[in-house]
Amino acid sequence: MNNSGLAVEVSKDRNGADQILLRNPRGASAKVGLHGGQVLSWRTDRGEELLFTSSKAIFKPPYAVRGGIPICFPQFGQRGSLEQHGFARNRTWIIDENPPPLHPNDACGKAYIDLLLKPSEDDLKIWPHSFEFRLRVNLTADGNLSLISRIRNINCKPFSFSIAYHTYFSISDISEVRVEGLETLDYLDNLYQRERFTEQGDALTFESEVDRVYLGSRDAIAIFDHERKRTFFIKKEGLPDVVPFAFLQVFGIHGRRNLKPWLILGMRNTNRCFV
Numbered sequence: 720m721n722n723s724g725l726a727v728e729v730s731k732d733r734n735g736a737d738q739i740l741l742r743n744p745r746g747a748s749a750k751v752g753l754h755g756g757q758v759l760s761w762r763t764d765r766g767e768e769l770l771f772t773s774s775k776a777i778f779k780p781p782y783a784v785r786g787g788i789p790i791c792f793p794q795f796g797q798r799g800s801l802e803q804h805g806f807a808r809n810r811t812w813i814i815d816e817n818p819p820p821l822h823p824n825d826a827c828g829k830a831y832i833d834l835l836l837k838p839s840e841d842d843l844k845i846w847p848h849s850f851e852f853r854l855r856v857n858l859t860a861d862g863n864l865s866l867i868s869r870i871r872n873i874n875c876k877p878f879s880f881s882i883a884y885h886t887y888f889s890i891s892d893i894s895e896v897r898v899e900g901l902e903t904l905d906y907l908d909n910l911y912q913r914e915r916f917t918e919q920g921d922a923l924t925f926e927s928e929v930d931r932v933y934l935g936s937r938d939a940i941a942i943f944d945h946e947r948k949r950t951f952f953i954k955k956e957g958l959p960d961v962v963p964f965a966f967l968q969v970f971g972i973h974g975r976r977n978l979k980p981w982l983i984l985g986m987r988n989t990n991r992c993f994v
């Protein structure tokens with residue numbers, strides 16, 4: 720623990736892999752696993768878990784963990800030659816002891832950890848681009864969570880990639896949830912062969928399964944959970960040369976409460992990476 724009361728602890732998970740616990744002075748916490756470079760838990764200072772993890776989740780390679788915040792890279796979904804959502808969520812990351820500096824404000828007053836993923840020989844066979852993916856996970860004194868991704872091309876050949884934080888938010892009951900910030904946007908509907916539709920002007924509420932990719936998403940989206948009286952604000956910034964998407968997937972309808980109480984709302988960027 721340092722002078723500001725921020726703590727970073729490294730321990731082993733049940734499979735012997737390192738996991739990192741970030742804690743702030745008020746008692747909020749975030750847990751990050753090296754399998755997938757994945758945030759596995761994010762708790763308020765009252766100990767309430769904000770992220771959903773499936774009870775059937777498998778926490779070791781080659782499986783992706785269903786829950787928390789998987790990292791989709793270098794591909795989102797099935798738009799490319801790789802497995803669904805790319806390989807980063809299935810790989811073992813390392814702790815980056817000496818990352819290139821970020822803006823000083825990106826560390827100030829925060830408990831944070833830097834992770835690093837480099838391609839293996841096998842990865843280079845399926846995606847022949849030499850990269851370094853650095854992920855900083857920050858927990859602020861207010862209990863906010865921020866993720867900063869930096870992808871470095873260490874070869875001379877430009878490449879394109881997609882990146883997404885596939886965030887599983889924990890919610891009470893989907894019929895009590897409203898999403899604002901996607902109104903009037905066009906979306907591709909995965910339940911209708913990716914046909915393109917336009918969202919109406921109202922905030923989104925849910926009566927059936929939803930699986931969509933919204934185009935040209937704004938920088939801020941909010942999820943209101945009326946039953947829990949909780950609001951998630953999701954913001955994105957940075958990444959020039961970007962085609963932003965938001966994707967939304969909801970299950971758990973059919974009249975049964977808490978059938979699968981989660982909602983995925985992620986932000987995706989498509990980018991090109993030059994040396």
Ligand SMILES: O=P(O)(O)OC[C@H]1O[C@H](O)[C@H](O)[C@@H](O)[C@@H]1O
Nearest residue numbers: 803804909930931966967968983
């Ligand atoms: O099952 P996974 O590979 O983890 O993908 C989980 C989900 O990811 C995105 O949200 C897609 O839009 C969904 O169609 C997919 O079901």
